[in-house]
Amino acid sequence: MKKIFQLGGLQILKEIEKGNLSKEEVYHHFKERIERIDPLINSFIEVYDYQSTQKGVPLAVKDNICIQGKRISCASRILSSHIAVYDATVIRKIKQEGLLILGTTNMDEFAFGSSCENSCYYPTKNPWNLGKVAGGSSGGSAAAVAARLVPFALGSDTGGSIRQPAAFCGVVGFKPTYGRVSRFGLVAFGSSLDQIGPITTNFSDCAYLLNIICGFDEGDSTSANIEVSDFKKALIEDVRGLKIGIPQEYFQEGLDEEVREAVFEVAKSLEKKGAKISEISLPHSQYAVATYYIIACSEASSNLQRFDGIKYGYRKDNKDLLDLYKETREEGFGVEVKRRVFLGTYSLASGYYDDYYLRALKVRTLIRKDFEKAFSCVDIILTPTSPTPAFGLGEKIEDPLGMYLSDIYTVSVNLAGVPAVSFPCGFTKEDLPVGAQLIGRPFEEAMLVKVGYTYENSHKDFFEKIPPLGDG
Amino acid sequence: MDNFEVVIGLEVHVQLATFSKIFCSCPVDPDAPPNTYICPICCGYPGVLPVLNKKALELAVRVALALNCRINRRIYFERKNYFYPDLPKNYQISQYKLPLGEEGNLPLGERKIRIKRVHLEEDAGKLIHKEKYSLVDFNRCGTPLLEIVSYPDLSSPQEAFRYLNELKMVIQYVGASSCDMEKGILRCDANISLRRREEKKLGVKVELKNMNTFRGVKEALEYEVTRQKRILEEGKEVIQETRLWDDKAKKTFPMRTKEEACDYRYFPEPDLVDFVIDEELIKKEKEFVGELPYLRRERFKKDYSLSEKEVEVLISQKKLADFFEESYKFFPQAKKITNWIIGPFLELVYKLEGGWQNVKISPKKFAQIVDYFSSGKLNNLGAKKVLDLALTTDKDIDEIIEKEGLAQVSLEEELERFIEEVIKDNPKPIKDYKEGKRGALQFLIGQVMRKTKGRANPKVVSSILERRLK
Numbered sequence: 001m002k003k004i005f006q007l008g009g010l011q012i013l014k015e016i017e018k019g020n021l022s023k024e025e026v027y028h029h030f031k032e033r034i035e036r037i038d039p040l041i042n043s044f045i046e047v048y049d050y051q052s053t054q055k056g057v058p059l060a061v062k063d064n065i066c067i068q069g070k071r072i073s074c075a076s077r078i079l080s081s082h083i084a085v086y087d088a089t090v091i092r093k094i095k096q097e098g099l100l101i102l103g104t105t106n107m108d109e110f111a112f113g114s115s116c117e118n119s120c121y122y123p124t125k126n127p128w129n130l131g132k133v134a135g136g137s138s139g140g141s142a143a144a145v146a147a148r149l150v151p152f153a154l155g156s157d158t159g160g161s162i163r164q165p166a167a168f169c170g171v172v173g174f175k176p177t178y179g180r181v182s183r184f185g186l187v188a189f190g191s192s193l194d195q196i197g198p199i200t201t202n203f204s205d206c207a208y209l210l211n212i213i214c215g216f217d218e219g220d221s222t223s224a225n226i227e228v229s230d231f232k233k234a235l236i237e238d239v240r241g242l243k244i245g246i247p248q249e250y251f252q253e254g255l256d257e258e259v260r261e262a263v264f265e266v267a268k269s270l271e272k273k274g275a276k277i278s279e280i281s282l283p284h285s286q287y288a289v290a291t292y293y294i295i296a297c298s299e300a301s302s303n304l305q306r307f308d309g310i311k312y313g314y315r316k317d318n319k320d321l322l323d324l325y326k327e328t329r330e331e332g333f334g335v336e337v338k339r340r341v342f343l344g345t346y347s348l349a350s351g352y353y354d355d356y357y358l359r360a361l362k363v364r365t366l367i368r369k370d371f372e373k374a375f376s377c378v379d380i381i382l383t384p385t386s387p388t389p390a391f392g393l394g395e396k397i398e399d400p401l402g403m404y405l406s407d408i409y410t411v412s413v414n415l416a417g418v419p420a421v422s423f424p425c426g427f428t429k430e431d432l433p434v435g436a437q438l439i440g441r442p443f444e445e446a447m448l449v450k451v452g453y454t455y456e457n458s459h460k461d462f463f464e465k466i467p468p469l470g471d472g
Numbered sequence: 473m474d475n476f477e478v479v480i481g482l483e484v485h486v487q488l489a490t491f492s493k494i495f496c497s498c499p500v501d502p503d504a505p506p507n508t509y510i511c512p513i514c515c516g517y518p519g520v521l522p523v524l525n526k527k528a529l530e531l532a533v534r535v536a537l538a539l540n541c542r543i544n545r546r547i548y549f550e551r552k553n554y555f556y557p558d559l560p561k562n563y564q565i566s567q568y569k570l571p572l573g574e575e576g577n578l579p580l581g582e583r584k585i586r587i588k589r590v591h592l593e594e595d596a597g598k599l600i601h602k603e604k605y606s607l608v609d610f611n612r613c614g615t616p617l618l619e620i621v622s623y624p625d626l627s628s629p630q631e632a633f634r635y636l637n638e639l640k641m642v643i644q645y646v647g648a649s650s651c652d653m654e655k656g657i658l659r660c661d662a663n664i665s666l667r668r669r670e671e672k673k674l675g676v677k678v679e680l681k682n683m684n685t686f687r688g689v690k691e692a693l694e695y696e697v698t699r700q701k702r703i704l705e706e707g708k709e710v711i712q713e714t715r716l717w718d719d720k721a722k723k724t725f726p727m728r729t730k731e732e733a734c735d736y737r738y739f740p741e742p743d744l745v746d747f748v749i750d751e752e753l754i755k756k757e758k759e760f761v762g763e764l765p766y767l768r769r770e771r772f773k774k775d776y777s778l779s780e781k782e783v784e785v786l787i788s789q790k791k792l793a794d795f796f797e798e799s800y801k802f803f804p805q806a807k808k809i810t811n812w813i814i815g816p817f818l819e820l821v822y823k824l825e826g827g828w829q830n831v832k833i834s835p836k837k838f839a840q841i842v843d844y845f846s847s848g849k850l851n852n853l854g855a856k857k858v859l860d861l862a863l864t865t866d867k868d869i870d871e872i873i874e875k876e877g878l879a880q881v882s883l884e885e886e887l888e889r890f891i892e893e894v895i896k897d898n899p900k901p902i903k904d905y906k907e908g909k910r911g912a913l914q915f916l917i918g919q920v921m922r923k924t925k926g927r928a929n930p931k932v933v934s935s936i937l938e939r940r941l942k
Contacts, residue, residue: 066519079518086512088519187518191742220521221744299742302551305562306516310608325555348553348737357739 004029006466009151009205013057023056023100030058030102034149037469040130042122043144046071047103054098059209060153062141063104064111065196066185067091074187075119076109078307078314078332088185089220090154090196090213097212102150105140109334110304111161111189113137114406117397118336125393126168127467128432132390135165141199142169146433147469152200152209156186158193159292160385160410163422166199167385167435170424170465172206172452173199177442178417179224182217188303190296191222193414202463203453206421207231210445226443234449237457240274244451245378249285250409256388262426262434263384266455270382273454280378282370285412287363289404292411293340294347294360301344307332339400364415371416375441380451383409385422385435409437419445423452424462433462476666476704478697479674480632481624482689484639485617485659486649487595488531493614494594495522495565500616502655506600506609514614516560521743524549528616529572531648532592533749534757535618536573538646538764539587545749547572549592549741554734557608558597566593568738572749578622578638579766585635586623593617618648624663624674629693636660636686641765645790653685660689665710666700675700676709680724682716692717695724768793776806785814791828792818798835803843812842816856820863832866833859840869853926854878878927884936890923891936905941913937 004012004026015021027050038044045063048070061067064074066084068091073080087095094101108118116139117123124139126132127147134143138155142165145153155162157175166173174197181196188194198209211232216225246267251260267277309315309328316327333341347356374381386406396403413420418439425436440448456463493500496513513520536543547570551563571591577584595615600607620639626632640651640658651658660683665675678696683689695717700710715724763771765787772783772793787793792813799809817838824830841862845855850873861872873879894916895902905912913934920933 064519072518074518082518084519085517184521185519188743219523221523222521222742298739302553302563302737302739305553305555306518306560308555308557308562310557311515311560312517321557345737348739350735350737353737353739 005148043140058102060150064187089182108137111137135168137161166422168390170433174421177419182220184219190299234446242275243378245280247282250383288412291363297340297344368416381439385437389432480626481663484620488616494616536590539576541573541576553737567591633690679714799839802839
């Protein structure tokens, strides 16, 4: 008999419904686990008291999604005392479903980062190796799910913030099509790129959460009024005749050898089940990181202006208004936030706008067209999620450019607005998980679920392996 | 302006008369107590998103059409970034590169004042400065605001004043705003420069702010004309700056600012999608535009033989002009209808609590009163009384007359009795009259009016008395 934490979210739900487990028992099981194990990895920011809900399966939420009456900090000092006054649309849906919101998870401040080290609280460590980063920015959610401190969690993905930590921690991280999930209540980073998505240990749970959170919301003008299919129906093993593209640009210099091999193994495995593999080209890939950082930082510089000490959050009082702004933001924001606000402000400044922001928008269109072209030949694209497995804590914190380059395989997806998922596809010799990324056509999330599920069925060990954190 | 030509352009902001704000569902109410009509969206809380109020877009299109603008069929919003405590997000959702309407005009008599652009944006809140601190009222945040920028086509403060009045009338006519400047629903900044008549190049321009009435705009411009003229005549140069109008001192003063170039870093608002202004919307809004005041003015002058002043009063408010024309249908005597509208009717409306809103009388019944007055069925006093009683009720006119006993008594037989009594009771005035004092007759008429409680037809009474006292 498996222990509770070894079960997926849906399995726990089934046991609760059958009467084999009580909701309180499940809550206390995870609460006890968090108390015992989380001090090692620091994945949670806050764990809530038990509350009776209809279904009782616990879920953790990244600390940039509003839960009414709860603290929402975005792991920033400037918001550390802020209480959300309303529920994000996804939270309203989660509550309607009757899941239990267990607590909030750590992240890079305002989702700016790829390592979960830029938190005003503490860095989150990789459950597979405490000397490595969890990835970011949804590192808390990914680490908590990987360590089985919670069956599943919500993250947000602006340039890989769900997929990269999912890859580093060996779990499934899904970024839906831009417009598929309401952003209402998600503290904005790059408004034209942000999407909320699930982080789970398997594709069945992933489909379950997608069913809950996807769909049109009139409170979000960028939300797509396009029908959502039942993702449970995509949980079938069927890749026969499926055309999978491998972009040559994603397998060049800088890609770790073990990661390359693991991803090729995925291709082989799917080929064996009837898929057709072909090489494709996404020619503008080399510009993706630069384009992404200009657009994301420009939007972020504007989005973060509201944190000024006037209305809510941290304030450094001063008789002079300008000094109040300056000192509040100087003390309230961390280094990486300031770096990106500077970068974005510069890109939008008159005299620079045309050369940076406007040019980035044009390249973004080219990148989107790359995908459109690719998807006229193939059904789905397979790539590594990250060029390397989890890197060392502190290794890249002084090297922002190196850090940004770790997003090289994920940012294009957000620029193009297409859906993508990272899932575990093996382990390195150091026993660090490796993630593979599947990219799909806009609003064809179901296809990703189907292919992922097919792969998972023959590689259950990658999905079920639990990091050794003193559990006997 | 002898040697100098005055060049003025106006930038007008008008709050649109929607029930709710432009990007959230909070009500718009300029009179609400501070910070009562606010929500996480208009206060810029973390995580909120704007959703465009379609009504605001419709009203904006309507005004742009009324100002003969070219409507851009696909519009988007942009963020104007700057830090100020009355702007919760520290950016204003506005339009920059592609305004909703461009290249319009407003006819002003013989001239056409060109409109450069009309764009839609959100209003900011208000700061209330106390001695040692400042307070913010966010109620106004997110009120839909239309910016209307004219070309520098206005050539005098008086013309600027007329432009404002005409613009206000147009916007009121199409039902887009009350344009109440004292309440801040309409706000106006002005650009003014002077140049010598022979000079082709525009002079150095000064921006004027802080005018709170149309008259204030005119006075501020007049002050600037004098000030700039004096500077130029002294051979000096006008400094390009923003000046604030002080309505008490009747002077403009340079605005104190920190010398910092402001870069608004405009970029497309990623939280909103593009909006298509389709043929259907344009068609619908065109219908709402209807006959504009300057066209109506010309038609009134042509169709009804009224004085210019009378026409101006009638067309000053669409409701009033409509009321006139409806009433005219039932009693086609323009002069008489006009006299009764401009006189007793407006007097009563101004005194009425709630004003126009509570006027219930139909034009048909109003015309009936004027008709009864003209035919002698009601005398002046009686007609006014009936109007007063029908104004807020629209009760049946005949019933009121019946109930209040206001029908004018013109029948001689009926009046004879009262006149007989008056003659009997007033031997002295009768003596005076017979001795040639014409004034005594007025007194006697007054006595009859009193006895009949004002219902007697004074003309008939006068002729009977004259006959009897011969």
